[in-house]
Amino acid sequence: MIHFVLLVSRQGKVRLTKWYSPYTQKERSKVIRELSGVILNRGPKLCNFVEWRGYKVVYKRYASLYFCMCIDAEDNELEVLEIIHHYVEILDRYFGSVCELDLIFHFHKAYYILDELLIAGELQESSKKTVARIISAQDQMVEAAKEEAGSISYIIAQTT
């Protein structure tokens, strides 16, 4: 199973973290620090797998962002590489030519998409179209709710 997902920029700033195993807050920061150090120091032509603390970490670099996923030693690394690519393609489709800024300002959307993709550390949806459909449906619900909130009647109802 996938233990956690980590997105780190080239300067070492964390853009997204999702944990599928119990880690305390202190452990999380420690893990992030350690792993960023290891991965950011690797050269461009080296292989995408790193052994770390008995687990394997698969990472891929897209533009200035490193997508890392930590898996058990017995999982298939190439499969996880495909999962990462899958996620990036979905993000691309959703944001339209996604860039790092998109992920910075809409990080919660990135989280929701990731939630549709992975559940309990396993891949649950391998079709990009389906994921896109679900997310847009959810967005519509949010939009509808927002509109309702913005209406004057609602504000009046709140204050009284």
Next chain:
Amino acid sequence: MASSNSLMDSLFQRSLEDLIKGLRLGESTFISKSLEEIRREIKLTDLSTKSVALQKLSYLAALHGVDMTWAAFHAVEVVSSSRFAHKRIGYHAIAQSFSDQTPVLLLITNQLRKDLNSSNEYEVSLALECLARIGTDDLARDLTSEVFTLLGSSKALVRKKAIGVVLRVFDKYPDAVKVCFKRLVENLESSDPQLLSAVVGVFCELTAKDPRSYLPLAPEFYKILVDSRNNWVLIKVLKIFAKLASIEPRLAKKVADPVCEHMRKQNVGKSLLFECIRTVFSSLSDQEVPLKLAVVKIREFLMDDDPNLKYLGLHALSIVAPKHLWAVLENKEAVVKAMSDEDPNVKREALHLLMAMVNEDNVTEISRILMNYALKSDPLFCNEIIGSILVACSRDSYEIIVDFDWYLSLLSEMARVPNCQRGKEIEHQLIDIGTRVKDARLELVRVSRALLIDPALLGNQYLHPILSAAAWASGEYVEFSKAPYEIAEALLQPRTCLLPHSIRAIYIHSAFKVLVFSLGVYFSAQEPTSSSLVQESTSSGSSAVNGFTCDSISSLVSMIELGLCSLSGTIDVEVQERAKNILGFIGIIKHEIAEKATSQDSETEVHRAIAFMEDVFSEELGPVSSTAQEKVPLPEGLELNENLEGLQEICREVLEPMAESDYSSDKVSFSVAKLRIRDQEEASSSSSPPLESSSLLAEHRKRHGLYYLSSQKSDDHKDRDGNDNNTSNEYPPANEISVDSFKSKKKLSKPRPVVVKLDEGDEPKTKPDASSSNDERLSRAIQTALMGKGKGKEKERVKENHEINLDTENIEQSSRREKKKKKNGERSSKRSSRRQKDKEASVTKPVEVPDLLL
């Protein structure tokens, strides 16, 4: 009033975007300021404000490590809103921050239940996501029925997530199996690939923990393996079969064909191909056809430019190496080429493979190649190479080495590699070979001489252990050397002041041994029985030692005296003591030598003194078996107190450092001295009623304290490592004990010298035996569920399987429950013990696999 406050606040609340923009401009003070704001905002009643505040907080927590557990209650409040947007934010925050210890967990149960029953599929999916992440025992128990309903839902989205959640639920609350398992298995037959991949994923995880229980489902998996075209599904199914086939060999035969099919396809995805290869190597390695095919494919991987594929190819080869070495040998050139790759991972894998290939014939060749690489690589990898060579060569008491002379020269070569940091290991091996292999001692002395003479090596602190070994060997086996004078000179050269004091002491002591030996030779050459004063070989059957003329002896003596005079005033007690010892000895014999030794009287004091010292150094130290202590028979009438607690208290602080020190001699010599004193004190002052025999023992100790092994002090303080005992007792030499309980193994082949081996038994790894009722229940529940399915299949369950599965699961469970700070070795030892257990399990009554499959 309060509401107007909230209105104002909500109108002017900083949104998430503002927060992010602010953060990009300035960091930590901004964070603390915003935290203040958030704390205020989140306590308001207006749900929108609350939710925005929560969103900001979860952002900070996720990316900047801010603790958000204090907001747990507020998260629950936000989730209770009817608006989807709020719910989303709330669930997200919950999934991120809740753990098993969050106190407000109870409050969620109802909310989750409501959402799980909602008609809006997105709300349901939110709740499911959340449950998957934070599910505890209670939550799992309470919500099982909802999950059960959802497993049969018509909406694919919901079903899929429910399946994912099942994994967590089963984990925490095994009784859920009774309810949900049937539906889960029904989903195996679904045609929707999405559902299928979810189900198969769940089973993959479950079988990883407990393969035996899922064996009856093999036919369904087989169907999927043959029919499905979806790579994701196939990979998972292959993993399942890898686990199942390792406990059920008949399955392996059946599965081999479809696996080969997949491998032979033209456009097969690399990930699928790799998984096939991995399955073949780990579980189907007895089947010829798939094995050969897999090896061919691996070759393609290795030839590819992509470093990922190269790494995976090497990794897969290392899986198969233990059983099928021919596969590795076929690809030898590729492996060697990989050693010079840029990627450190690839290099490491290649190194492991090379080590796996090593055997008697090619050890020289491989070491040569490896040493070349070591010289060229960075320090880390260089030491890895050297370390792995050392390990491989010393396995089983140097099993693979035929030519020890070559090996000793290799060791000295390693010492000269600039980055070498493996001094301790090399030292250990030098001494080890010296004590075990008689025939190699000549070469050992030659090698040591070369090391000692070179002044450049003294500066490198990593080499000091090697130098100490060289000094010891030169002293101990000085009879093999051609020019003792040179050795003595080298041992006392002024540059040795760079050495730490402990090693200096060893140097001085070896010089002493050399001196005694030379004097012995000189004086025995002067015996009236010998015909000439010239060449006289000693009794140890070594090469001829140059006879000592009177001049050479006196120059030797004076050189040593000169060298040691300066040391007689050093600060370090050890060095000073030894220097003074030798100077004292020289003082006794000096006048005799100066007198040109005309007297042939062998009864002079000097002669006696020299004969005595020779005697002291003549006992050979051999390796001591770790069980030697137990083999010493107890003398009659000796009664030992069970636990010499009194001794423990006194000696504990003294014995502990000794047990830990490997080869640091000065600590040992001091502790031995201390022990002697303490021992006498103890013996005289002990008021506990020792019986006559133990007081006799104490008296005996007093008289012969010098000759006692220090670890005999407390009988329950056994030697943990026989070798430790051996080398730690070398200084001072008076503490010699030659235990007669070692056996030497004679080899039949002529050229290979005899290596003394002992019956050192390693303790077998004790398997952990924790029992957890959860896992037992889970496997039992699954098995009853499958039995209850009927469908005309006959199954047999054996109770023993429970216990065995219990242990394997416990290992897996406990290893999962611990914090994730595990070491590699520990993990692999647990896995190997698990594999061992699986083998055990398969030996007991096998489960009857349904005939459909066979």
